Amino acid sequence: MIKRIPVSALKVGMYITDLNNDWIPHNTQRRRGVIKKEDTIEKIRRMGVDYVYIDVSKGLDCQDSEPAHEVDRRNESALQRAGEQTPGVFKRVAVAEEMVFAQQVHNQAQGLVGNLMNNVKLGGAIDIAPIHQLADELQSSILRNANALSCLGRIREKDNYLLEHSVNLSVLMSLFGNYRKLPSEALHQTIVGALLHDIGKILTPDDILHKPGRLTPEEFEVMKAHARHSRDILKATEGIGELAIVTAAEHHERLDGSGYPEGLRGEEISVYGRMVAITDVYDAITSDRVYHKGMTPTQGLKKLLEWSGGHLDAALVKEFIRCVGLYPIGSLVLLESGRLGVVIETNDEDQRLPILRVMYNTRFRMPITVDTLDLAKPGTQDRILSSVDPEDYKIDVRKFLV
Numbered sequence: 001m002i003k004r005i006p007v008s009a010l011k012v013g014m015y016i017t018d019l020n021n022d023w024i025p026h027n028t029q030r031r032r033g034v035i036k037k038e039d040t041i042e043k044i045r046r047m048g049v050d051y052v053y054i055d056v057s058k059g060l061d062c063q064d065s066e067p068a069h070e071v072d073r074r075n076e077s078a079l080q081r082a083g084e085q086t087p088g089v090f091k092r093v094a095v096a097e098e099m100v101f102a103q104q105v106h107n108q109a110q111g112l113v114g115n116l117m118n119n120v121k122l123g124g125a126i127d128i129a130p131i132h133q134l135a136d137e138l139q140s141s142i143l144r145n146a147n148a149l150s151c152l153g154r155i156r157e158k159d160n161y162l163l164e165h166s167v168n169l170s171v172l173m174s175l176f177g178n179y180r181k182l183p184s185e186a187l188h189q190t191i192v193g194a195l196l197h198d199i200g201k202i203l204t205p206d207d208i209l210h211k212p213g214r215l216t217p218e219e220f221e222v223m224k225a226h227a228r229h230s231r232d233i234l235k236a237t238e239g240i241g242e243l244a245i246v247t248a249a250e251h252h253e254r255l256d257g258s259g260y261p262e263g264l265r266g267e268e269i270s271v272y273g274r275m276v277a278i279t280d281v282y283d284a285i286t287s288d289r290v291y292h293k294g295m296t297p298t299q300g301l302k303k304l305l306e307w308s309g310g311h312l313d314a315a316l317v318k319e320f321i322r323c324v325g326l327y328p329i330g331s332l333v334l335l336e337s338g339r340l341g342v343v344i345e346t347n348d349e350d351q352r353l354p355i356l357r358v359m360y361n362t363r364f365r366m367p368i369t370v371d372t373l374d375l376a377k378p379g380t381q382d383r384i385l386s387s388v389d390p391e392d393y394k395i396d397v398r399k400f401l402v
Contacts, residue, residue, distance in 0.1 A: 007050060013035065015035075017032050022281075102141045102152060109134055109195070114163050117201075176319075199230050231261075277313075339358045339368065355375070
């Protein structure tokens with residue numbers, strides 16, 4: 001049986017199955033195995049982890065524990081409660097209409113951020129004017145129909161993570177900022193900061209930045225410096241606002257002080273830093289990377305809830321869930337009919353009734369003719385039972401998003 005235990009209860013002889021620390025990018029500790037030394041426990045404590053998961057069939061048990069399925073049940077209940085309110089960004093045009101423009105903006109964004117980073121790496125200055133224009137175009141697309149860019153954000157290649165992450169983070173911050181009704185200038189600056197939050201990685205050695213396996217503790221310290229580098233580069237750039245700099249500088253800070261580069265705590269972190277920490281973690285843990293298989297969107301939301309209070313702002317996490325919906329774009333869901341569908345549009349009126357693209361029958365374990373299903377359409381009898389992992393059915397959800 002898999003159980004969750006507090007780190008304070010860890011003992012030599014326990015078998016760890018999950019360090020529960022995906023919020024730490026490039027974490028260096030081995031993820032699973034038997035604890036053989038007290039030194040290993042101390043390393044885990046220093047990482048700022050509150051709870052880990054153990055397999056009591058492979059190692060020592062613990063009285064101060066909770067079955068993993070109970071944790072998941074509680075997270076699912078919290079997710080449902082957090083998503084009871086309707087999303088805050090409403091559609092103005094059809095997603096098919098907006099997709100044409102969104103595709104252009106998305107491609108432009110990746111090219112612009114990539115060229116900018118290469119230019120700065122070669123010693124050139126940041127031309128900020130195109131970034132400001134791009135931020136405005138991303139925001140315009142989100143306001144017309146957020147589903148278009150959200151769909152494109154789920155169609156990703158793990159070998160192009162750095163650029164896609166920067167673009168998708170700006171989309172998520174635009175969504176989140178609109179939901180929270182940020183003033184237009186503040187929203188614009190947070191989008192700019194999200195686009196450029198990883199600019200400091202140009203100073204990270206390539207053998208560390210693109211290492212396919214775990215980083216050593218020494219390499220991780222080098223990697224962590226990118227947040228400070230981003231702040232310094234943006235501070236030296238004319239035309240960059242203070243909120244953009246703060247957004248980039250604080251995206252790895254955590255409420256309990258376990259983040260970096262400054263180890264800020266609680267209210268020392270700006271509301272923009274707390275917002276971007278949530279969107280950054282969510283995008284990172286739901287993305288496939290060379291060394292990391294991404295979670296499903298729903299699994300990612302549950303983890304945000306689990307890490308709330310200690311690492312992430314609990315109130316803002318709940319707002320983010322209401323913003324992206326109970327079943328975010330790209331979620332694979334199981335219907336009462338036994339069919340599987342990919343969420344391609346959220347529902348502004350009822351988050352439980354998105355628009356799906358159905359393609360598989362679980363009762364017969366076989367593909368079916370692809371069809372679009374609007375669960376909110378009068379007369380539709382089917383309803384969502386749960387989200388499921390595409391890996392269980394060998395389904396590539398990206399093929400059904402556009």
